Amino acid sequence: MPVEIPKDTWAGQVRTITLGATAAEGGTRSHTVTIGGQKSLPFMHFEHEAPYPPLVALEIKDRRPDDWSALLLERWGDVVNAPGDWAKAAEAAGAELIVLALSLTDANGEPTRPEAAVAATKAVLASTGLPLIVWGPGQAEADNELLVPVAEATKGERIAIGLCEDKNYRTLVATAMANNHLVIARSPMDVNLAKQLNILISDMGLPLDRILMDPTTGALGYGIEYGYSVMERLRLAALQGDGMTQLPMIVTPGYEAWKTKESKVGAGMPDAWGSWEERAITWETITAMTLIESGADIVVLRHPESVRRVQTAIKDLNSVREMA
Amino acid sequence: MPLSGIEIYKLLPQTNCKDCGFPTCLAFSMKLAAKQVELSTCPHVSDESKAKLASAAEPPIRLVTLKSNGYEVKAGNETVLFRHEKTFYHKPGLFIRVRDNEPLEDIKSRVRAIDVYSVDYVGMTLTLEGIAVESATGDPAAFSAAVRAVREATRRPLILISFDPAVMAAGLQAIDGETALVHGATTANWEAMAGLAKQHQAVLSVQADSLDGLAELTAKLKEAGVQDLVLSPVTGSLSTSLNLSTQIRRLALKKNFRPLGYPIMTFPGDLKDPDQEMIMAAQSIAKYAGFVVLDHFLPETAYPLLVLRENVFTDPQKPIQVQPGLYEINNPTPASPVLVTTNFSITYFSVANEVESSGLPAWLVVTDAEGMSVLTAWAAGKFDAERIAKAVKEFGVADKVSQKRVVIPGHVATLSGELEEELPNWEVRVGPREAVDLPAFMKQAL
Numbered sequence: 001m002p003v004e005i006p007k008d009t010w011a012g013q014v015r016t017i018t019l020g021a022t023a024a025e026g027g028t029r030s031h032t033v034t035i036g037g038q039k040s041l042p043f044m045h046f047e048h049e050a051p052y053p054p055l056v057a058l059e060i061k062d063r064r065p066d067d068w069s070a071l072l073l074e075r076w077g078d079v080v081n082a083p084g085d086w087a088k089a090a091e092a093a094g095a096e097l098i099v100l101a102l103s104l105t106d107a108n109g110e111p112t113r114p115e116a117a118v119a120a121t122k123a124v125l126a127s128t129g130l131p132l133i134v135w136g137p138g139q140a141e142a143d144n145e146l147l148v149p150v151a152e153a154t155k156g157e158r159i160a161i162g163l164c165e166d167k168n169y170r171t172l173v174a175t176a177m178a179n180n181h182l183v184i185a186r187s188p189m190d191v192n193l194a195k196q197l198n199i200l201i202s203d204m205g206l207p208l209d210r211i212l213m214d215p216t217t218g219a220l221g222y223g224i225e226y227g228y229s230v231m232e233r234l235r236l237a238a239l240q241g242d243g244m245t246q247l248p249m250i251v252t253p254g255y256e257a258w259k260t261k262e263s264k265v266g267a268g269m270p271d272a273w274g275s276w277e278e279r280a281i282t283w284e285t286i287t288a289m290t291l292i293e294s295g296a297d298i299v300v301l302r303h304p305e306s307v308r309r310v311q312t313a314i315k316d317l318n319s320v321r322e323m324a
Numbered sequence: 325m326p327l328s329g330i331e332i333y334k335l336l337p338q339t340n341c342k343d344c345g346f347p348t349c350l351a352f353s354m355k356l357a358a359k360q361v362e363l364s365t366c367p368h369v370s371d372e373s374k375a376k377l378a379s380a381a382e383p384p385i386r387l388v389t390l391k392s393n394g395y396e397v398k399a400g401n402e403t404v405l406f407r408h409e410k411t412f413y414h415k416p417g418l419f420i421r422v423r424d425n426e427p428l429e430d431i432k433s434r435v436r437a438i439d440v441y442s443v444d445y446v447g448m449t450l451t452l453e454g455i456a457v458e459s460a461t462g463d464p465a466a467f468s469a470a471v472r473a474v475r476e477a478t479r480r481p482l483i484l485i486s487f488d489p490a491v492m493a494a495g496l497q498a499i500d501g502e503t504a505l506v507h508g509a510t511t512a513n514w515e516a517m518a519g520l521a522k523q524h525q526a527v528l529s530v531q532a533d534s535l536d537g538l539a540e541l542t543a544k545l546k547e548a549g550v551q552d553l554v555l556s557p558v559t560g561s562l563s564t565s566l567n568l569s570t571q572i573r574r575l576a577l578k579k580n581f582r583p584l585g586y587p588i589m590t591f592p593g594d595l596k597d598p599d600q601e602m603i604m605a606a607q608s609i610a611k612y613a614g615f616v617v618l619d620h621f622l623p624e625t626a627y628p629l630l631v632l633r634e635n636v637f638t639d640p641q642k643p644i645q646v647q648p649g650l651y652e653i654n655n656p657t658p659a660s661p662v663l664v665t666t667n668f669s670i671t672y673f674s675v676a677n678e679v680e681s682s683g684l685p686a687w688l689v690v691t692d693a694e695g696m697s698v699l700t701a702w703a704a705g706k707f708d709a710e711r712i713a714k715a716v717k718e719f720g721v722a723d724k725v726s727q728k729r730v731v732i733p734g735h736v737a738t739l740s741g742e743l744e745e746e747l748p749n750w751e752v753r754v755g756p757r758e759a760v761d762l763p764a765f766m767k768q769a770l
């Protein structure tokens with residue numbers, strides 16, 4: 001019985017965005033990476049072949065983190081003490097992008113100095129050819145104080161800086177414009193708030209192909225279903241032709257999954273939770289994969305084994321096969 | 325998919341004879357579409373129209389139920405492609421596969437571990453649904469023995485796997501009287517399998533490597549009188565599985581395509597890589613499977629899969645909540661500390677479990693934050709000083725404690741000033757941000 005497969009045809013398309021710049025393009029990266037361009041829901045190859053598969057980024061810090069799970073610190077070992085070494089190890093672990101997350105304070109508990117943030121960024125750029133994303137500490141004042149000098153010191157590299165939120169985006173957008181960088185627009189799990197922030201940012205004159213959106217997510221067991229559905233709705237809106245939702249999406253399953261008790265705590269847990277390390281890696285992997293299947297274009301992870309597993313799965317998902 | 329009034333009208337005699345009590349056939353069909361009258365009110369509907377109307381009233385994805393002594397697993401009856409459109413209803417059953425070439429004692433001990441496995445998640449007890457027994461030997465006696473061994477170790481529903489009708493017959497014989505899932509029917513064996521399914525009231529899984537093949541088989545089986553079917557497209561990759569499952573769901577819901585209007589079963593273990601197996605199981609949970617057969621069982625991977633299933637299948641319209649009130653943890657005394665949180669169930673249980681397992685007694689004030697997490701409720705104005713003060717007064721906390729001191733979550737430290745104003749004579753303390761750190765905080769600071 002020949003079955004006629006219904007194909008969705010969409011008016012819209014996700015924008016194509018490139019991060020990083022090679023020497024020829026005014027930067028120092030060994031290559032650039034590109035995401036977006038989809039004309040159908042994730043991996044629906046029988047409708048449209050997606051030009052660019054999702055990318056896996058690894059998050060590193062400018063110094064040894066205070067609040068990371070012992071499993072992560074143990075796995076990375078000494079490299080966590082030097083961002084350049086850490087970036088190199090992350091590249092070796094298969095990362096396609098590096099996310100450098102700046103700390104609020106230095107190892108002595110003093111506010112991170114702008115010069116230190118710049119030095120950490122430069123060390124990362126020197127030790128790897130991968131394109132880069134730099135996050136501020138997540139507090140408006142500190143973000144502006146650290147990210148502006150970082151953006152200036154890396155002019156032309158097309159790094160993505162963030163996170164731009166509704167209350168704090170102007171300074172970051174202005175410096176991204178001036179220094180040929182991109183921004184990450186983060187909104188709290190709401191289609192309209194995401195659109196609104198993208199509008200505000202593009203109204204400042206930053207072209208839409210330099211904005212990535214982070215609709216915020218939750219970890220498995222801690223709100224992932226909200227993030228999942230918001231991403232599905234954003235992607236549907238994009239395909240239906242809503243221009244302000246047609247930006248590739250970046251989400252942070254690593255950050256979310258590794259702050260859960262399931263990943264942080266080893267001893268004294270119920271037997272039904274099983275082995276700590278495998279549970280933690282599965283937590284991160286399943287959080288990431290579920291978001292990838294709802295439309296994520298970049299997932300930011302923390303554990304090398306999760307990177308390996310997620311990349312294997314993406315490769316499979318991206319393989320185009322004869323369908324029915 | 326329900327028919328519209330006009331579509332129903334086309335199936336009526338269109339004589340406007342008024343015997344139904346309505347002025348016209350059209351008026352009657354409108355009432356029927358709105359489910360305000362019964363079809364039998366019109367005495368003149370042809371048998372052909374009756375059949376069409378009945379089949380239109382069936383759900384687009386048939387509901388099938390596996391039953392064993394004391395357990396039931398349902399799949400099907402889904403109505404949407406995306407959970408935000410309404411909700412997903414029937415959580416896919418998770419089954420673990422054992423094979424009849426393993427020693428019976430090994431099978432039993434594995435099955436017992438799977439049978440008793442349960443994990444607590446926000447106050448719910450989550451378990452796996454059952455066992456899939458596969459004939460690897462091709463020997464009816466070995467299969468029958470394996471099925472019996474499994475049945476001795478668990479009462480949960482079973483999926484039986486063999487494409488040889490003689491082997492399947494032996495397996496079914498061993499669990500006569502239950503509704504098992506039989507995997508399965510193929511172009512080669514479907515007639516014999518249909519006979520077995522009917523004889524044993526089993527649900528029959530249909531396997532083919534294309535949608536054409538699946539549709540052809542289900543049509544034949546339906547004609548042969550087997551109604552309760554499950555679709556098992558052969559995949560072996562994440563991409564094919566996602567594509568085929570999506571196509572099946574779309575055809576059933578958007579096209580009301582009956583031959584594929586059945587629940588889907590997937591076999592993530594066929595990927596032959598335990599890590600990717602878990603990823604495929606997660607995909608199947610979110611993307612449309614009704615039954616998922618795993619080859620590996622480990623608590624550390626079962627737990628995340630069960631949690632994912634809860635998350636994906638919650639009603640997106642209303643968060644899971646607990647009743648606001650004053651909760652007593654570990655038999656608190658008047659000297660025990662007072663902690664404040666919200667009534668979002670994940671939030672409540674994160675805090676309650678932490679305190680409970682520490683053994684420290686405490687009073688937990690659960691405010692009515694409309695089922696939102698601490699920060700979400702705070703951002704939405706549902707967890708502010710006023711509401712917290714109101715809860716503390718309403719639940720009569722002052723009468724229960726000797727020391728008027730409340731601990732608020734670290735994430736809402738900014739509330740402490742206002743709360744002191746709202747609750748004069750009370751001391752307000754800011755606790756840690758994460759519940760994990762509460763016991764240490766309680767020991768040190770309280």
Ligand code: B12
Nearest residue numbers: 188190223643665671696697698699700703733755758759
């Ligand atoms: C899921 C989610 C939602 C869901 C709601 C889920 C729900 N039922 O609450 C939805 C999508 C609906 C939502 C909506 C909004 N959200 Co929201 N949401 C989240 C998200 C992703 C996870 C929240 C969660 O479930 N956490 C898990 C629970 C268990 O955490 P918790 O309640 O804080 O409990 C922990 C601790 O606080 C502590 N704890 C709890 N009680 C106690 C008690 C004591 C005594 C102590 C010591 C500790 C303690 O223990 C727990 C475990 O560690 C967060 C971001 C994130 N990733 O965290 C944003 C977040 C909370 N949301 C935010 C916002 C702004 C909103 C909106 C206002 C945005 C909007 N769309 O308008 C709305 C508000 C809702 C409305 N207007 O109706 C912001 C809040 C920003 C801020 N700092 O104020 C956040 C932080 C996102 C962000 N970074 O911008 N959200």
Ligand code: SF4
Nearest residue numbers: 340341342344349366
């Ligand atoms: S009884 Fe039947 S045929 Fe007569 S008016 Fe009613 S619907 Fe029409």
